[in-house]
Amino acid sequence: MSTVDTAAARCRESGADVVVAIGGGSVLDAAKCVALLQKNEGSIRDYLYRVKKPAGRGLPLIAVPTTAGTGSEVTPFAVVTDKEKNAKPEIAYPECFPDHAIVDPALTLTMPTAVAVSTSLDAMTQALEGFWSTRANDMTRAMAFRAIVLIFRNIEAACLDKDRDAIEQVTLGSVIGGTQMAMIGNTVLHPLSYPLTLDYDLRHGLACGNPRNHAVI
Numbered sequence: 001m002s003t004v005d006t007a008a009a010r011c012r013e014s015g016a017d018v019v020v021a022i023g024g025g026s027v028l029d030a031a032k033c034v035a036l037l038q039k040n041e042g043s044i045r046d047y048l049y050r051v052k053k054p055a056g057r058g059l060p061l062i063a064v065p066t067t068a069g070t071g072s073e074v075t076p077f078a079v080v081t082d083k084e085k086n087a088k089p090e091i092a093y094p095e096c097f098p099d100h101a102i103v104d105p106a107l108t109l110t111m112p113t114a115v116a117v118s119t120s121l122d123a124m125t126q127a128l129e130g131f132w133s134t135r136a137n138d139m140t141r142a143m144a145f146r147a148i149v150l151i152f153r154n155i156e157a158a159c160l161d162k163d164r165d166a167i168e169q170v171t172l173g174s175v176i177g178g179t180q181m182a183m184i185g186n187t188v189l190h191p192l193s194y195p196l197t198l199d200y201d202l203r204h205g206l207a208c209g210n211p212r213n214h215a216v217i
Contacts, residue, residue, distance in 0.1 A: 001080055004030050004044045008037035011059075018060045021098075024119065025070030025204070028063050029078035032096040035061040040095075048080055048089040056095065063098035066107045068158070068171040069119025069205055071126060071178015073101035077185075081198075088194045092185070105171040109162065116159040118205030123174040124151045125189050125208035126181045135184040147177035 011019065011034050019038075021031030033044045036058035046052040063073035072078075076096040079088050111119070130136060130144030150173030157166035193207035202210070 004033045008034045020062045022064040024067040025072045028072035032078040035059045054095040061098045062100045064102045067119040069123040074178045075182040105168040118203040121209035122205035127177040129187040130180045140180040143180035147173040
């Protein structure tokens with residue numbers, strides 16, 4: 001939270017007209033918050049804990065993901081770590097949707113294998129959640145199923161072999177999965193993953209894909 005508030009203050013001082021986020025899910029989520037705070041007063045804490053609601057959109061935001069997994073570039077969700085409470089609250093205001101998403105699979109080529117695996121598992125988890133969600137409809141379930149097929153068939157070649165065609169397919173699966181997630185949200189796997197990340201420093205995607213989570217289901 002302190003990182004987001006500091007970045008928002010520096011953005012205001014710079015007189016920026018637009019926010020461009022280039023990075024993984026944490027970067028994109030933070031940028032959504034920074035953009036929002038440019039035209040909405042207070043700390044991001046106020047919005048994460050529903051003390052305040054946005055009065056309107058923030059600065060225009062361009063999201064450029066460098067991982068193939070979070071789908072943050074096409075969702076209004078932003079998760080921010082609260083170190084004081086050892087929690088990961090999120091916002092999901094419509095005002096937080098990026099204005100533009102530029103998705104280029106080539107930007108994910110330099111991901112370390114561990115990051116590639118974790119983010120791909122995050123995308124797979126989101127698609128699975130979308131498929132079985134009680135909020136799903138025919139359209140979102142079709143999108144979720146397509147994302148599952150694309151990621152499942154290509155995840156090994158994309159992550160371990162760095163096969164460009166496979167990377168493109170996993171990236172597409174991530175975007176499709178993120179789009180349906182923006183419509184209906186997550187189910188239980190994501191909340192179950194947060195203690196694993198906070199208490200054991202396990203990467204988010206690995207925590208989401210942890211067999212213990214699925215065993216609980």
